[in-house]
Amino acid sequence: MDFWTKQRYAVAAALIAVTAVLLAAGCSSFGLSGSSEMEPNNDVSLADRVAGFEINGVIGFEGDVDWYVLNNQEGYNPTFSVFHDPSIDVDFEVYNTMGGNMSRVGSAQGTQSGDSIRVYTPGQVHLRVWSYRGTGPYRIQIMP
Numbered sequence: 001m002d003f004w005t006k007q008r009y010a011v012a013a014a015l016i017a018v019t020a021v022l023l024a025a026g027c028s029s030f031g032l033s034g035s036s037e038m039e040p041n042n043d044v045s046l047a048d049r050v051a052g053f054e055i056n057g058v059i060g061f062e063g064d065v066d067w068y069v070l071n072n073q074e075g076y077n078p079t080f081s082v083f084h085d086p087s088i089d090v091d092f093e094v095y096n097t098m099g100g101n102m103s104r105v106g107s108a109q110g111t112q113s114g115d116s117i118r119v120y121t122p123g124q125v126h127l128r129v130w131s132y133r134g135t136g137p138y139r140i141q142i143m144p
C-alpha cells in the first residue's frame with residue numbers, strides 16, 4: 001500500500017468513527033421516537049398503545065404525526081394536557097370509537113404549553129398528535 005492509499009484509508013476510517021459517534025449521540029438524546037412511541041405511528045392503524053397516565057413523544061421531523069390508543073385508563077371524562085418547549089407548538093385531537101364509529105371529541109390547538117381539554121369518552125380513545133410549528137419532545141398528561 002503506498003503512502004496516499006494509506007492516507008485515504010485513514011481518512012475513511014476517521015470519517016466512519018465520527019459518523020458512528022454522531023449516530024449514537026443522536027439516538028440517545030435526539031431520538032425520533034419518545035419513550036411512549038415506536039415510529040412509524042403516523043397512521044391510526046399503527047397507533048402506539050399507552051397504558052399509563054403520561055405519554056412521552058417526540059415530533060421527530062416536519063410532518064411527523066403520532067397516533068396513540070389508550071387502554072381505558074382514561075375513564076369517561078378525562079382531561080388531557082400537553083407540555084412542550086416554547087419553541088414548538090404541539091397540538092392534539094381526541095377521538096372516541098363506539099360501535100365501530102370513530103369521531104373526534106376534542107381538539108387542543110392552543111400555542112401554549114399546558115394547553116388542556118376535557119372530553120367525554122365512553123368508548124375507545126385515540127389521540128392524534130402533531131406540530132403546528134417546530135420539532136422536539138412533548139408530554140401529554142392524562143387525568144381520568
Ligand SMILES: [Ca+2]
Pocket residue numbers: 032033034037039057058059060064065066
Ligand atoms: Ca413521533
Ligand SMILES: [Ca+2]
Pocket residue numbers: 039040041042064065066067
Ligand atoms: Ca409519528
